[in-house]
Amino acid sequence: MDIKSIVLRQVKMDLLHPFTTSVGTEYDKDFILVEVLSKSGLSGWGESVSIVEPIYNEETVQTNWHIMSDFLIPMLMKASIQHPDDVSDLFRPIRRNFNAKAALECAIWDLYAKENSLTLAKALGGVKQQIEVGVSVGIKNSVDELLRQVEGYVNEGYKRIKVKIKPEWDLEIVKAIRREFPQVPLMADANCAYTIEDIPHLQQLDEFGLTMIEQPLDSDDIIDHAKLQKELQTPICLDESIHTVEDARKAIELGSCKIINLKIGRVGGLTETKKIHDLCESRGIPVWCGGMLEAGIGRAHNIAITSLANFTLPGDTAPSSHYWKKDIITPEVKMKDGYIEFPKGDGIGYEPNMKLIDELTVVSRTFS
Ligand SMILES: O=C(O)CCC(=O)c1ccccc1C(=O)O
Ligand SMILES: [Mg+2]
Structure with a gap:
């Protein structure tokens, strides 16, 4: 798999209804979207489940941004990935930070499925x-x-x-x-x-x-x-x-x-x-x-x-x-x-709405 660049976007969306658990209430969601672009011109997408506060687990949007930008993305850009299963092995030296790893790995899986004309499922x-x-x-x-x-x-x-x-x-x-x-x-x-x-x-x-x-x-x-x-x-x-x-x-x-x-x-x-x-x-x-x-x-x-x-x-x-x-x-x-x-299209099977994503993006950074 030939990765050309990776884009991180922090987006903010309003939840229709606040959501309360035993640990707190969420009114809106700030989260990170990952886009991995291949030399073949395809894009794989991932989304981090981290929120602003470390209340479900220890990760946050900011820790994700740091771990992805400073460690995981540089590792990915240097590596030669044959199959998405290689990504978890590649990331193994970095401890925990599961949400950050998953967002990138999911984008690679989506890209892999698209490159092979398969649904992600x-x-x-x-x-x-x-x-x-x-x-x-x-x-x-x-x-x-x-x-x-x-x-x-x-x-x-x-x-x-x-x-x-x-x-x-x-x-x-x-x-x-x-x-x-x-x-x-x-x-x-x-x-x-x-x-x-x-x-x-x-x-x-x-x-x-x-x-x-x-x-x-x-x-x-x-x-x-x-x-x-x-x-x-x-x-x-x-x-x-x-x-x-x-x-x-x-x-x-x-x-x-x-x-x-x-x-x-x-x-x-x-x-x-x-x-x-x-x-x-x-x-x-x-x-x-x-x-x-x-x-x-x-x-x-x-x-x-x-x-x-x-x-x-x-x-x-x-x-x-x-x-x-x-x-x-x-x-x-x-x-x-x-x-x-299940959607029928290749990869995740849904198209990102780029116009809406651009409107919701607070900050973005491209790595190439
Ligand atoms: O996405 C959903 O609808 C499930 C919501 C949910 O239960 C949940 C939402 C945020 C954090 C933790 C949990 C949970 O399953 O514990
Ligand atoms: Mg639960």
């Missing part, structure tokens, strides 16, 4: 034709506000509802949702809001038939997750704790989870995502694709990876209109009866 070894879509519902000001939103999502056809929980916003809301929607596939995501002292409290969730509880305990604690899982009927799904295939292996062997949420950004790219997917498949652990409120480019990568066989649970891959007045790709991602169809 096909290039990744995907087999599915359409994907089931779930929705992640943030913390609200009142139970009634939450219930009316859930009702709207159920009517729109989402295949699974995920609610954000934290102490004081958990048992009451799950109970209220179950009362009105006894059958809806329901799960809860705590974003690390509990401790091992909360075992008796969390056990009270067992009676509501949740498909899983996502990341109840701290991000770097798979030991206590294993203790908790032994005391809970509800399956634990890990999100923040899993960055590598080795993390996944250890968590599975300890019994820290029964399901894994895969986020391309959190694990440093598509190659590592595939490795974790394959490991989970061989150990009987289902996976699903998480979301980080991505704009269209990141969303397109999420859709492509969800085509792999062991993504058997609905993902947080809601359509563009759930997040944005206008998305940065054409066509926008659409959902019909709770499904997203």
Whole structure:
């Protein structure tokens, strides 16, 4: 693969609705778009999931800009890349910084698929034709506000509802949702809001038939997750704790989870995502694709990876209109009866809307 230049753009978009989790509220999104241009005249695109504050993980837009500009891009420009799988090996000397690595690696994957006239899903070894879509519902000001939103999502056809929980916003809301929607596939995501002292409290969730509880305990604690899982009927799904295939292996062997949420950004790219997917498949652990409120480019990568066989649970891959007045790709991602169809075009299969991207760009830098 012959890389001619790489463009970083920091863009800013307003979210249609603020999104609140146990760690904070996002009103808008500043994030980095990566464009890798080849000598053959094609462009591959990637999007970093980092936000301005280091509250989901330790990375931010600024740390990404630094790590990409000063380390990762110089490495890429010097290397000879035969296949996108080479990129994660190339980046290995740089510790962590998973979101930064993933944004570049995703752009290389898109470029590779385009150079070989393949959809990204096909290039990744995907087999599915359409994907089931779930929705992640943030913390609200009142139970009634939450219930009316859930009702709207159920009517729109989402295949699974995920609610954000934290102490004081958990048992009451799950109970209220179950009362009105006894059958809806329901799960809860705590974003690390509990401790091992909360075992008796969390056990009270067992009676509501949740498909899983996502990341109840701290991000770097798979030991206590294993203790908790032994005391809970509800399956634990890990999100923040899993960055590598080795993390996944250890968590599975300890019994820290029964399901894994895969986020391309959190694990440093598509190659590592595939490795974790394959490991989970061989150990009987289902996976699903998480979301980080991505704009269209990141969303397109999420859709492509969800085509792999062991993504058997609905993902947080809601359509563009759930997040944005206008998305940065054409066509926008659409959902019909709770499904997203895969795009047919090469690579990510959606075209970046360059006019809109230029309008939203705060700063850009070209490396050649
Ligand atoms: O993109 C989406 O719709 C999922 C939103 C979501 O749950 C989330 C959004 C930002 C940061 C962390 C998470 C999470 O899954 O924990
Ligand atoms: Mg989560």
